[in-house]
Structures are given as C-alpha cells and as structure tokens.
Amino acid sequence: MTNKFNDKLGQGGFGSVYKGKLPDGRLVAVKSLNETKSNGEDFMNEVASISRTSHINIVTLLGFFFERSKRSLIYEFMPKGSLDKFIYSQGTDNQSRQLEWKTLYDISLGIARGLEYLLQGARGTAGYIAPEVFFRNLGGVSHKSDVYSYGMMVLEMVGGRKNIDVEVSQTSEIYFPSWIYKHIDQSMNLNLNEEITGEEEEITRKLITVSLWCIQTNSLDRPSMTRVIEILQGSLQSLELPPRPT
Numbered sequence: 001m002t003n004k005f006n007d008k009l010g011q012g013g014f015g016s017v018y019k020g021k022l023p024d025g026r027l028v029a030v031k032s033l034n035e036t037k038s039n040g041e042d043f044m045n046e047v048a049s050i051s052r053t054s055h056i057n058i059v060t061l062l063g064f065f066f067e068r069s070k071r072s073l074i075y076e077f078m079p080k081g082s083l084d085k086f087i088y089s090q091g092t093d094n095q096s097r098q099l100e101w102k103t104l105y106d107i108s109l110g111i112a113r114g115l116e117y118l119l120q121g122a123r124g125t126a127g128y129i130a131p132e133v134f135f136r137n138l139g140g141v142s143h144k145s146d147v148y149s150y151g152m153m154v155l156e157m158v159g160g161r162k163n164i165d166v167e168v169s170q171t172s173e174i175y176f177p178s179w180i181y182k183h184i185d186q187s188m189n190l191n192l193n194e195e196i197t198g199e200e201e202e203i204t205r206k207l208i209t210v211s212l213w214c215i216q217t218n219s220l221d222r223p224s225m226t227r228v229i230e231i232l233q234g235s236l237q238s239l240e241l242p243p244r245p246t
C-alpha cells in the first residue's frame with residue numbers, strides 16, 4: 001500500500017509520513033508513528049476521538065494500523081503538501097509572495113474555523129477525559145497556546161518569513177512581531193514594497209490585528225478562536241491594535 005515506504009512525504013514530531021494508495025486507487029498519507037512503550041490504549045483513544053471529527057478544514061482520518069509497537073494513521077492525501085511551502089519567500093532573489101492576499105485571508109479563516117471546531121469539540125467531550133489529561137491539554141494551557149501558535153502562523157503568512165529568519169540584516173528584526181510593528185503605520189497599514197488594492201489593504205489590517213492579539217504575552221488578552229473568526233469576518237471599524245509585545 002505504501003510502495004514499501006519508498007515515497008516519503010515528510011517528517012513530523014510524531015513520525016514519518018509516506019504516500020500510499022488504497023486498493024480502490026485513492027491516494028493516502030500514512031503517518032508511521034515513532035515506537036513508544038505505551039500500551040495501545042492511548043493510541044486507540046486518540047484514533048477514536050480523531051475519527052469523530054469531521055470538518056472541511058481538518059484533514060480526514062481514513063483509518064489506522066496497529067500491531068504491537070507498530071502504529072500508523074492513514075489520512076486523505078493532500079496533493080499540495082503543507083502550507084510552509086507556500087508562505088515563505090525562498091532566498092533573497094525571490095522576494096515576491098507566492099499567494100494573493102485574498103488567498104492568505106481564506107487560508108487564515110479556514111484554519112481558524114478548523115481550530116475553533118477542534119477546541120469546541122474537545123470541550124464538549126471533556127466529561128469523558130481524565131482530569132489530569134484535561135488540564136494538561138486544555139485547561140488554559142493548550143487552548144490559549146493554540147491561539148498563540150495560530151497568531152504566529154498568520155504573522156508569518158503576512159510577512160512571508162519565519163519568526164526566526166537568519167537572513168535578516170539586523171538582529172532587532174529577528175523577533176518577527178517587532179518587525180511587524182516597525183512596518184506598520186498609525187492606521188495599521190503595512191508598508192511593504194508592493195502595490196496593493198484597497199481590499200487587500202483591509203485584509204492585511206485584519207490579519208495583522210488578529211495575529212497581534214493572538215500573540216499577547218498574557219494569555220488572558222488573547223481572543224478565543226470564535227472571536228478571531230468574528231474579527232476576520234467583521235468590519236474594520238471595531239478593530240483596535242493591541243499593545244506592542246515586550
């Protein structure tokens with residue numbers, strides 16, 4: 001099914017991902033998980049909970065494989081691969097962004113919806129999760145840190161560069177949020193060396209505002225994903241630029 005694991009798509013924190021084909025011809029991504037000593041119970045619980053999710057913005061789990069220490073998750077195949085291929089400008093000679101502002105906005109909104117769905121679902125089944133797991137994963141910690149990660153990702157999409165980018169000339173520009181603050185004016189316009197339309201300007205302002213709120217140091221200042229979606233879809237009037245990160 002995976003062509004003897006010859007077609008590697010990538011490597012994640014939990015294992016390697018290979019391209020495969022189901023007997024009916026459908027392409028899949030098989031995530032072969034690193035071996036662990038844990039019994040299969042955690043794995044099966046994880047599979048059961050992921051398989052209950054169904055959302056347009058979340059990759060669908062099609063199946064799993066489990067035999068002693070060998071565990072794999074089988075997902076629908078995403079032919080375009082992962083987002084990072086598209087949001088970073090490669091090298092110094094290619095500074096133009098690969099995606100239109102409207103596309104970046106649609107992606108940001110889609111990810112926000114998927115994340116909101118996951119966080120709500122997690123809350124909904126909290127009664128079935130052991131308290132220690134619940135508090136470790138959701139009780140303040142992961143929830144608002146997911147919002148933070150989301151904000152960082154959107155900022156990177158806006159700037160077309162990684163937070164820690166060794167190519168930048170000055171070290172003061174290494175912390176990306178500072179870079180953003182340097183490149184926006186009073187009315188939240190992003191001063192990039194590119195011509196943008198009025199509609200695109202509105203999009204950049206929303207993306208910047210949302211992401212800067214999401215990365216507030218105090219997690220209580222960060223919005224919920226539901227609020228993020230409201231801001232992205234709402235009018236600009238109510239937007240307020242958050243305090244500068246320290």
Ligand SMILES: Nc1ncnc2c1ncn2[C@@H]1O[C@H](COP(=O)(O)OP(=O)(O)OP(=O)(O)O)[C@@H](O)[C@H]1O
Nearest residue numbers: 009010011012013014017029075076077078081082
């Ligand atoms: N469903 C998929 N379709 C196509 N390619 C995929 C799919 N899932 C993963 N990949 C590829 O495999 C790589 C690793 O994916 P994986 O989900 O393991 O890691 P990650 O999301 O980068 O990190 P983490 O381990 O923290 O989840 C991705 O960057 C992507 O290139």
